[in-house]
Amino acid sequence: MADLTIKTTDWKMREVIDMRGHSLPIRIIHWLTAVIFIAMISAGIIMVDAGWGDNFPPFRGQLYDFHRGMGFVLLILVLIRIVLKLTTPAASPLPASIPPMQQKIAKLTHVLLYAALIVHPLLGWYATNMWGVANIPVFGLFNLPMLVEKNREMGEFLLEIHGWVGLAIGVLVVLHILAALHHLLIKKDGVFQRMTRT
Numbered sequence: 001m002a003d004l005t006i007k008t009t010d011w012k013m014r015e016v017i018d019m020r021g022h023s024l025p026i027r028i029i030h031w032l033t034a035v036i037f038i039a040m041i042s043a044g045i046i047m048v049d050a051g052w053g054d055n056f057p058p059f060r061g062q063l064y065d066f067h068r069g070m071g072f073v074l075l076i077l078v079l080i081r082i083v084l085k086l087t088t089p090a091a092s093p094l095p096a097s098i099p100p101m102q103q104k105i106a107k108l109t110h111v112l113l114y115a116a117l118i119v120h121p122l123l124g125w126y127a128t129n130m131w132g133v134a135n136i137p138v139f140g141l142f143n144l145p146m147l148v149e150k151n152r153e154m155g156e157f158l159l160e161i162h163g164w165v166g167l168a169i170g171v172l173v174v175l176h177i178l179a180a181l182h183h184l185l186i187k188k189d190g191v192f193q194r195m196t197r198t
Contacts, residue, residue, distance in 0.1 A: 020092040021194040029081045030195055033074065033117070037173070040070035041166060068128060069138045071121035078117045091194045098189070106179065109172060116169045123162040130155030 021027070047063040094103050125144060128136055130151045135143035184192035 020089075021197050022091045023084065023088050026081060026084050026088070027195055029077050029084070033077050033081070034173075036070050036074050036077070037117075037169070040067055040074060041170065043067040043070070044166065065137055065139075068124065068136050068144075071124050072136075072138050072144060074117060075121040078114060082114060094191060095189045097187075098191075109175060109179075113169065113172050113176065116165055116172065120162065120165045120169060123158050123165060127155045127158035127162055130158060 022030070043063045044067050047060055047067060094106065098106075125136065126148055129146050129148045132150045132152070134146045137143050180192050180195075183189055
């Protein structure tokens with residue numbers, strides 16, 4: 001764990017906060033998850049909502065493979081992060097200056113993000129199988145197994161849910177980013193640096 005020394009300006013005084021950051025593996029997974037999620041969602045939007053009609057370009061299939069492969073990697077990263085969170089020393093608690101209700105909201109947001117980031121790729125996996133894709137390639141390394149039998153109607157329903165969960169993740173991520181920037185630029189209380197300092 002890294003010991004962080006962050007100076008913060010308060011309306012009464014300027015103080016130094018010693019705050020222990022997250023472990024290096026958790027920080028790496030955090031930022032990898034962010035990059036992969038952006039890449040995965042971008043590919044998903046382009047392959048579905050690019051306005052191609054029936055004139056799909058040849059690389060559309062590659063976008064699907066990329067999106068699905070990234071989804072699987074994202075699922076594994078989130079599961080690893082949960083294990084690390086449960087088995088490694090935690091970062092310092094949030095500063096006492098943060099109201100209890102805000103701390104509860106922050107914890108709830110994190111729980112919802114973890115849950116959504118697990119459910120989202122699983123929904124995509126199931127929906128893809130139900131559309132009749134038996135083996136989902138993961139960057140040419142291996143194929144994901146068939147979890148369920150083909151059921152086109154149910155597959156369409158799951159894809160719809162998959163899209164809504166993705167939208168919900170996007171909203172949670174935006175809230176997460178706004179909160180992080182608030183701590184970095186306005187509060188200056190060291191919360192942001194728990195995920196950036198080595």
